[in-house]
Amino acid sequence: MKKLSGVIGNALLNAYILYSCNGKWESGYAIMNSGKKALLTTWSAGSFYPIMKSLMSHGMLTKRKAGGQRVKYEYRTTAEGRKYLALVAGYMQNPITRTFMRALLADDF
Numbered sequence: 001m002k003k004l005s006g007v008i009g010n011a012l013l014n015a016y017i018l019y020s021c022n023g024k025w026e027s028g029y030a031i032m033n034s035g036k037k038a039l040l041t042t043w044s045a046g047s048f049y050p051i052m053k054s055l056m057s058h059g060m061l062t063k064r065k066a067g068g069q070r071v072k073y074e075y076r077t078t079a080e081g082r083k084y085l086a087l088v089a090g091y092m093q094n095p096i097t098r099t100f101m102r103a104l105l106a107d108d109f
Contacts, residue, residue: 013039013051015088018060018081025074027066028052060084 016039020031032048035041052075055061060081063073077085091097102108 011088011091013041014055014060015085017051017055018077018085021061021075022077022082022085025064025066025076027071027074029071031075055081 013035016035017031020026020034028049032043032045035048036043052061052063056063058080060078061075062078063075066072066074092101
């Protein structure tokens with residue numbers, strides 16, 4: 001099975017990362033592992049951290065040094081990242097998209 005990709009796939013991956021650290025500091029390791037389970041991605045550190053870097057370069061994500069020995073950095077969604085989440089949420093309000101997503105969730109196809 002191919003991994004989720006393309007514009008919609010990238011939008012969902014970005015939104016998942018921003019959602020995962022919205023309102024709290026979260027390690028990249030924790031986000032990557034929860035994303036693997038939630039989105040069935042094939043993320044490795046080499047594919048995940050460039051996405052994080054891109055989100056930071058667009059001002060949607062910020063990072064700070066972590067206090068623990070194993071975790072080097074923690075990430076948090078910025079106001080710009082919350083705007084992006086709202087944009088993606090707006091796309092999900094489209095009746096056709098909502099019907100499609102409900103069908104996927106209900107395994108009704």
